[in-house]
Amino acid sequence: MGNAIKDLCQPIVSLRLTVVLMAMSIVLIFSATWAQIDNGIWFVVEKYFRSFVVWVPLQIFLPRPEIGEQIFPGAFPWPGGTTLGLMLLINLLAAHAVRFKLTLKRSGIILIHTAIILLLVGEGITGAFALETQMPIYEGQTTRWAHDIREVELAVINHASPEHDQVLAINQSALEQRSVIDHVRLPFQIRVERFMPNAIVQRRIPNDTDPPQADHGLGVTHRVIEQSRVTGVGAQSVNIPAVIIQISRGDESLGRFVLSPLFRQDDIRIVGQRVQVEDQQYHLYLRFRRYYKPYAIRLNEFSHDRYTGTTIAKNFSSDIHLSDPTHHEDRNILIYMNHPLRYHGETFYQANWLRKSDDGPDFGTVLQVVDNPAWQTPYIACLLAGVGMLIHFGMTLIRFLRHQTA
Amino acid sequence: MVKLTKKHGASQMGLRLISLVCATSFGLCACEDEQIRVYQAPKDTPPPAKIRQLMNPTVRSRHRDIASERATPSKEPTWSAPDHWLEQPGSGLRLATFLIGPPSQQAELKIIPLPNTPESRSPIANVTRWRRLMGLPAASNQQMEQSVNKISIAGHRASRVDLLGPPDGQQPRQRRVVVILPMPDRVWFFDLIGPATTIEAESDSLRRFLASIKFDAPKAPITFNAPDNWEIHQTPQPPRQAAFTVNDGMYQGEITVVMFTGNIGTALDNINRWRKQVGLAAIDNDEKQPIELIETVNATGNLLDLIGPRTDRSHPQRMLIAVIGNGDNVWFFKIMGPDPLIQKEKPRFVSFVQSAHFTR
DSSP, rough: HHHHHHHHHHHHHHHHHHHHHHHHHHHHHHHHHHHHHSSSSHHHHIIIISEEEEEEGGGSOOOOOOTOOOOOOOEEEEOOHHHHHHHHHHHHHHHHHHTTTOOOOTTTHHHHHHHHHHHHHHHHEEEEEEEEEEEETTTEEEEEEEEEEEEEEEEEEEOOOSSSEEEEEEEHHHHHOOOOOTTTTTTSSEEEEEEEEEEEEEETTTTTOOOOOOGGGGGGGGEEOOOOOOOOSSSSSSSSEEEEEEEEETTEEEEEEETTOOOOOOSSOBBOEEEETTTTEEEOOOOOOOEEEEEEEEEEEEEEOOOSSSEEEEEEEEEEEEEGGGGGGEEEEEETTTTOOEEEEEEEHHHHEEHHHHHOOOEEEEEEEOOOOTTTHHHHHHHHHHHHHHHHHHHHHHHHHHHOOO | OOOOOTTTEEEEEEEEHHHHHHHHHHHHHTTTOSSSHHHEEEOOOOHHHHHHHHHHHOOOOOSSOOOOGSSSOOOOOEOOOOOOOOEOOOOTTOOEEEEEGGGGGGGEEEEEEEOOOEEEEEEEHHHHHHHHTTOOOOOOOHHHHHHEEEEEEETTTEEEEEEEEBBBBTTOOOOEEEEEESSSSSSEEEEEEHHHHHHHTHHHHHEEEEEEOOOOOOOOSSEEEOOTTEEEEEOOOTTTEEEEEESSSSOOOEEEEEEESSOOOOOOHHHHHHHHTTOOOSSSSSGGOEEEEEEEEOOOEEEEEEOOOOOOSOOOEEEEEEEEETEEEEEEEEEEEEHHHHHHHHHHHHHHHHTOEEEE
């Protein structure tokens, strides 16, 4: 039986396969690094490392074309990070099943390999399940949500109830892929006329000869202008999409709207654009995708100390109140640099703050909320690898010294 | 039971095993979110009142006077200068210039506002430039920071820079004392340059001058009292001077205060434009539109009540609009929304218009 298993694993145990996979990983990392000149880091991570296959454009290895010049055509397929990671993992597990014996002499190597397996598995879990969001809160305000600034959603909200809002949220992928959006709970049909992955908003000038992009709402007085996606080297770090939609109910048009997260009342609140359907009012928002929490966080005070005579932060901290009746939590907590809050499987870091200008007063805080079920694996892996190397090199050293004295 | 041959069958099984692992992994990793999600969410809470005031300092209180920042010019400083300083009229970028001391040893104090940018408000960036202009050698950031002191001018944080130029043969040694005062919309420079002896002699006068600087809030063109249940927009878009929304849980309405100067069209044009907004047909004579008189604190105007047609599907749209003339300006106070909401809000809207006080 043991021999049968060994025979099954022969094709995938080869050390040559390991070397080939590592070389392919180097090429992948090299390509992704070049790709970051033109695209933001999250786009590159998703496309190159959290995929099975990636088409690598040849242009990324060449000087960027000037305006008017052609882009160098062509691309080649390459295994993505998920494929290479899986194959390395299988290769390592198979090698252990076939070649490695569990002995004291091999214990160091086994620990190091276990650490590598843990890192690979941890990254797979992180890639599949981790979520990073931001929670902006004004001083004195209570919030129950965080949003993902890498993705937007079109929220159709009925504010009629005094106790809660009824939300129908349409993901960015639907806006990008589908031209018509229909749902049994949606009171009208939405036709996506144009989705812009990154755009700015400008006010239309009084004698603008270009027709407005919308006939209802803020699109009558404002125009959205598409921009290139953020790059890894530009000043803007976050794509801010915009969308032009036509809303209808049966044969009746309810209007064409322009939506953007830049239509704001303040740093947090977006202006909703109204749609009347019979005796119900709905508001349309294009906002960063929200994740609601089962608990509430209130910002009591945000502190921001600067080095004297400069605007360089010396310390900033958020004094918050956490309220979660389900788990009987009702306490004040201080979150500050290198001292995050870990609660409900999430980690809250002090990330940024809300202010009008560098010298102006601070209005509130921005907490980074990280939900990563595999957050402990890098620490455990480093510990195992460290112990493994101590054992392995320690044994090698002892053998050498014994040999010397013999 | 099928017997596998050692080599060939084992390789096939191995390939199937690999395929199974990959397919399972693909299945685990390839799960997607639903593209449309429906849920109930808790209501968003607006920023607390004190934060709203910090964000828009001219909106002092919705319960008392509300001034629109867009109607008012940026704040300019006032001061009390010593009698022996000769004030020159402002020119170009300069708000004012003072000539100080005897003609042979004269120093000049310039008051200049520049746009508020990171470069203009950075003491280090400015000191670097001034050192070069004065012929001083380049200095490290630490050395430059030592020539910058933090002071307070009119209750605002400011930086005071004091630079002594190099000896220049027979010429008097130059000294430059600059106060950099960043304000929300501009950075103010109080820039005194001249012979070091003159500036030393005027140090007390300069200190008193800086202490006298004030930034008084200019008068807003209008003040009014808004009802508690109206939520104010922090950044109304011109020509709006103020904007509010009102929501009774079922319906939402909007209130705007707009000011125009000059030609605003004929009364009939405006009436027909408003009638169209609520779905009414145009009229050929403005006298066919009922109008009431309405008085504010110090002006009088007209109030129109327009109700659109009822449809099978929705309540009619209704608009109340008060048109008040004040000098060259014409003010429009408008509330618009579904009829049941406007009916409820009408008394509050009328009180709101009646509380308007035009200051200029």
